Amino acid sequence: MNVQNNNSVILTENVTKEYHDNGVAVHALNGISMSIERGEFTAIVGPSGSGKTTFLNIISGLDRLTQGKTWLAGKLLSEMSGRELSDFRRDHIGFIFQAYNLIPVLTVEENVEYIMLLQGVPKTERRERVHGVLEQVGLEGYADRLPTRLSGGQQQRVAVARAIVSRPALVLADEPTANLDSHTAVGLIEMMRDLNQESGMTFLFSTHDVRIMERARRLIVLEDGRIARDEIQAAAAGRQA
Amino acid sequence: MLMRIGFRNVLRQKRRSVLTVLTMFGGFTLAAISIGWSDGTYSNIIEMFTRDRLGHIQVHHEGYLDRPSLYKTIDDSEAVGAIISDIEGVEQWTPRVFSSGLASAGEKSAGVQIIGIDPSRESATTHFDKKIISGRTFSTEAAREVVLGQGLGEILKVSPGDSVVIVSQGADGSIANDIYVLVGLVDAGDKMTNQTAFYLHLHDAQELLVLEGRVHEIAIVAEDLKEVVELAEVIQGKIADPKLVVEPWQVFARAFYQAMKADQQGTWIMLLLIMLVVAVGVLNTVLMTVLERTREFGVLRAVGTAPSQIIRLVIFEITVMAIIGIILGCGASYLVNYWLSIEGVALPTAFTYGGMEYDRMFTEINARSFYIPALTVLFSAMLVSIFPAIKAARIAPARAMRIR
Structure with missing residues (x-):
């Protein structure tokens, strides 16, 4: 099913996720309905166990929901097979994980190039885009290094480069600054906000980081798997404008 | 790129990769030496059985082998022999005449099998001259000489220079009898033949x-033992005489051939056991690989790698190690097999066959x-990789990435 005439990148309707932990039913998400528009820079916040990461996993098709519906870039995820979801993620979503999750045996350049290779982007274009994006994230000159020879901040920059290089409709960042020192974290947040403003790429964060919250245009607060608050931050919006 | 990831992962876990390659290398080398040994031994035995005695291929009158008869003959053996000589792949051929009779010397007598041979051809074909253990072989021309199996010599209590009388039946119905001078004793290869073999020069036997x-x-020795079945068909076609039957040793020595085949099954069982060891070693590696890299596979799946690509990646990594193991194994097993093909392996007890000692x-x-x-x-490496590869491909990305 396609959602027509809609500027939403993400649309959810009564999303519920229930799982069992040692035989006990846990309601990770309890009927979340919301929409994320194109070009947003939004943070989902809440205490540990509030369902932030689960929500990100559900809307990206990394996890299956128990009830409800999720549309991503106009496509209903529950109608897709595992293979279709793989292809869809490859073409429409960029991921930034807390633990970087780079492929350890590939160099910086190869990690960034990998998704475009899956997409079948021609070699010349791949190389151009990789070098362009590495320059954007300030990692020119690091192309041939393996992730193990980079600092945490540098690795997360590679992860950002990997997430944006294929120009996805949505970048999902799960606690992207959790493992970084304050200076590096601020630099990374600023860089992502610049990317958002320059390219109009949609960013959705799951975070505890106040610095991200301060810079997010929209803040969605989750508590016990429910949206407790959903607000536009005037200050951030003003800064963006 | 997936191949690059595969190659680098093989190099990343060096110790495990080396152990896996060594398992495959060991399995390959053992299997290769075992096959080389088995084939070498069987070739040795087949050569002893055929080359030194029966020949690789035999030509008979139709029905002769089922019911031997003095009258079922190859009428123009020289002409048939000339045709055989011209066929590519034929090394030697030799004509033979068979009958039974009663041999006596002094007070002793024994039932014998008369075997008429062309001494030159028989020596060239089955090394008859090398089997003489006492005295000498025949003169080139027929000279009323006889060579006896060593057992028959003992029964008749004769030695070279003694006279031996034979009584048989001629093809014209007459009583055939004559006296010959014993010139040599031969080790014909087995006890039964040694006790009955009464060799005459072909022309003496025909007379x-x-x-x-x-x-x-007509016994034929081929240049290549492995080509005898095809060669027999070629000879049959060239002779073009429906009354003559050309058969390879697998047919005229069927019982021996079947015993060999049954014995060779043991080699396959050993191969199976070796491969089982390889499979277990490889399975352990693949399972560990998938378990340790669950998070990595989760990431690959999350960023859009298709399940089939993950399966290919896991199988590719094992295939790379298998190919390295095979290449190393080829080198090692070639060297060992080459050395054993020159030096051989000493048998605990030497045995004599056809006058030749095999130690x-x-x-x-x-x-x-x-x-x-x-x-x-x-095949076994790829087979045992399939299940863990599918497991890796079916990893739920969200759950996999939670693993630390």
Whole structure:
């Protein structure tokens, strides 16, 4: 099913996720309905166990929901097979994980190039885009290094480069600054906000980081798997404008 | 890129990769040596059985082998022999005449099998002259000489220079009898033949049995033992005489052939056991790989790698290690098999066959000893990789990435 005439990148309707932990039913998400528009820079916040990461996993098709519906870039995820979801993620979503999750045996350049290779982007274009994006994230000159020879901040920059290089409709960042020192974290947040403003790429964060919250245009607060608050931050919006 | 990831992962876990390669290398080498040894031993035995005695291929009158008869002959053996000589792949041929009779010397007598041979051809074909253990072989021309199996010599209590009388039946119905001078004793290869073999020069035997120009058998030795079945068909076609039957040793020595085949099954069982060891070693590696890299596979799946690509990646990594193991195994097994094919392996107890002593058995270097282990190692490695590969491909990305 396609959602027509809609500027939403993400649309959810009564999303519920229930799982069992040692035989006990846990309601990770309890009927979340919301929409994320194109070009947003939004943070989902809440205490540990509030369902932030689960929500990100559900809307990206990394996890299956128990009830409800999720549309991503106009496509209903529950109608897709595992293979279709793989292809869809490859073409429409960029991921930034807390633990970087780079492929350890590939160099910086190869990690960034990998998704475009899956997409079948021609070699010349791949190389151009990789070098362009590495320059954007300030990692020119690091192309041939393996992730193990980079600092945490540098690795997360590679992860950002990997997430944006294929120009996805949505970048999902799960606690992207959790493992970084304050200076590096601020630099990374600023860089992502610049990317958002320059390219109009949609960013959705799951975070505890106040610095991200301060810079997010929209803040969605989750508590016990429910949206407790959903607000536009005037200050951030003003800064963006 | 997936191949690059595969290659680098093989290099990343060096110790495990080395152990896995060594398992495959060991399995390959053992299997290759075992096949080389088995094929070498069987070739040795087959050569002893055929080359030194029966020949690789035999030509008879139709029905002769089922019901031997003095009258079922190859009438123009020289002409048939000339045709055989011209066929590519034929090394030697030799004509033979067979009958039974009663031999006596002094007070002793014994039932015998008269075997008429062409001494030159028989020596060239089955090394008859090398089997003489006492006295000498025949003169080139027929000279009323006889060579006896060593057992028969003992029964008749004769030695070279003694006279031996034979009584048989001629093809014309007459009583055939004559007296010959014993010139040598021969080790014919087995006890039964040694106690009954009464060798005459072909022309003497034809004269005794009134079989002018006729023989009962033409034994042929091929240049390549492995080509005898095809060669027999070619000879049959060239002779183009429906009354003559050309058969390879697998047919005229069927019982021996079947015993060999049954014995060779043991080699396959050993191969199976070796491969089982390889499979267990490889399975352990693949399972560990998938378990340790669950998070990595989760990331690959999350960023859009298709399940089939993950399966290919896991199988590719094992295939890379298998190929390295096979290449190393080819080198090592070639060296070992080559050395054993020259030096052989000493037998605990030497044995004599056809007058020749065998105290060593030799391996054989052939294509089988490379491609069978190679295919088996590759196949078993890939087979045991499939289940863990599917497991890796079906990893739920969200759950996999939670693993630390």
